[in-house]
Amino acid sequence: MSTTEIKTKLIPIYVMGKRYKVPETLTIMKAMEYAGYKFIRGCGCRGGICGACATVYRKTGDYKLLSGLACQTVVEPNMYLTQIPFYPANRAVYDFNEIEPVPEEIFKLYPEIFRCVACNACTKVCPMEVDMMDVIANLKRGNIARAAELSFSCIQCGLCTSRCMGELPQYHIAQLSRRIYGSLISPRAKHLQEAVKVIASGKYEECVRSLMAMDENELRKTYQSREMEPEMTGEKWVPENKKYL
């Protein structure tokens, strides 16, 4: 795992304004560790999904502010970067059991949603390519379902909120809309409710207990001979042996 094994070209980067030379193939995160930083904040899953390592950077001679996740973005020569280990954002507290699937619920909890001026800064800064401005626009129009779908890839890194001139906590608003959609708008799974009910009735108690009581040899035999659902079947497939269903 040692980064010293890498025999690649060293390039200069500027961590919070200070120059370090690092191997050009590394991500920002690994490059900072290579340089001697030890993360407490600003480092989480290291796989681009937890949102801990939001980073903003500029390149020499370019006015544009760029952004990315430190664990996913490869270093470039002369990049000036800093991580945003924490950014304060307003999160409304609510009783989800009381929530109705109507946009007014979201407006009530997050009235600042109407401070959005559609500047698109949130969308531009998003490392996950979520069209966050469109998420907010859909909510303002009352389309919770669309907002939920559009924001599905959000990793809640908070970069959108850090750039918002209307001071919206977009990622918290999007989270609420996804929960409303998932629970109250998208149809519930009927087979799931049925399964919960049948299990509670104790129907499988006997057959599962019989497996628990089996010795290993018998269990192995039962395991080897279990009927396999073929891969390329749709929802219609049913097994020949229905005894344990």
Next chain:
Amino acid sequence: MSYTPELKVLIQNVEMTRSARVALKKNGGEFPMMSLPEREAMLRYHPDYKEEGRRALAVGPSKGYRVAHEFADILEAWSRVDPSKVDITNIDMATDVLIIGAGGAGTSAALLATENGAQVIIATKLRHGDANTMMAEGGIQAATKIKKDSPYYHYLDAMGGGHFKGDPDLIYELVTKAPDVIRWLEEMGMMFDKFPDGTMKSIHGGGTSRKRMLSAGDITGAEIMRTIRDEARNHENISVIEFSPVIELLLDESGNCAGALLYNLETEEYFIIRAKAVILATGGCGRLHVQGFMTTNHYGATADGLVLGYRAGVPLHLLHTVQYHPTGAVYPEQAEGLLITEKFRGAGANLVNIKGEQFVNEREPRDIESSCCIRECLERGLGVSTPTGRLGVWLDSPMIDMLSGEGTVQQNFPGKYILFKRYGIDISKEPMLIYPTLHYQNGGLRIDARCRTNIPGLYAAGEVTGGVHGENRLMGNSLLDILVFGRIAGREAAAYSHQVKTENNLSLNHVKAFHRELEKAGIPKERVSPMLLPDYTDPEVRKRQLTSTYLGTLR
């Protein structure tokens, strides 16, 4: 960072055999599955079976038990503090239930503990939700389609996948509580993959006999984590203390668990928390890099909970096996170790060698898939070498579009599709280069079906425990594990906390006793745990850091 010209030439071998492999599948054919004896023979290629990779523990409740050196190094180690110097009469915080760890198990435990009337503190080393839960991609198993499936088959799959070594009582809880966990998530608003009528989409995973894997895109764990975290944030009886790992448990004079010693990573202060019940939900161990393997795990996966529990007297169970996920990225270099979800194989993508030949059915259990990849590379010499000298085999993702229609890869694997696109690789057209990567701690602390350890007041749930998955976990059973047992632990700990009436004096005598054992066994004083965070500082830099005395990874 797209494929080098050399690799592009090798990809042609994969393309040449692809249409025949797709045709076989379309006609209902399969690469033959292995029999149980064949599987067992294959396991000698698995890292778990290398005796030189482990040693017998010299101290503690599982003394003599052989585990990987990396585990032994943290279990046979000294506390970060001198127990005689800690003033445990000075209580800084008090609560009913203290939960250590804020991933899926810890958070679901918190929700259930609160629901059952307890005041909860969650202490976590990083942020709330920084956990392996967040990174689980493929899905969560539950027998919800009872016209073709039932807990009976789920039990059989989990038991067999784990080499028949799992704990029957724990697997019973796992499979019979599964649909209720899914119901709980759906009610909270988790966005499952569904057909328009609400039916959940379900697919196979390695070792499943029925398609019962439910999902939310290729970010199932993240969707679970952000949903339950959001719910936890609505409860004023749950307070979360971030960047503050627990470094020792506190027992009381009668030997019950009654609190913990907390360490603020930023101010380097220690705090005493008194609690009526404590739940260990600290997760796994990938950052120990067992046997030098790369890992899919998050930054904090350093097995701290094992150390805390072991020092307090909880024995280990099935810790001699760890799971290597068969498909971790080896190319490009910056994605090294990154998890490529099993769902790719569930959707039909083959594993093929340098010649373009398939060498294993893609739906064998994980340890078998990993063993086959390792054999292909190390023994048969049919692996593909990367520019930095790593070996790997191809995961033929373009098959998925050919099997299920153009655009399926992009639609079903948006996370990986975007990521690889950034590297100049279109995974719907080009295969991915993969090698097994350290993924999951199969074993851990011993618990019973009510998540109790042998220490009254101390509970454990999730990856830190052992027994649910035997010697090898199936895909989709870990997200299920953390929620089923997190909920049980929360409920049980809350009930226990209501019964605790008297508050005895706190004690660190168990740590003092453990230190005496270490002394006797001649364990060097430099070996300190829990590790808390891994260290990736360049050794050249480390040589120049003269002012710091390092204990593990922090000063």
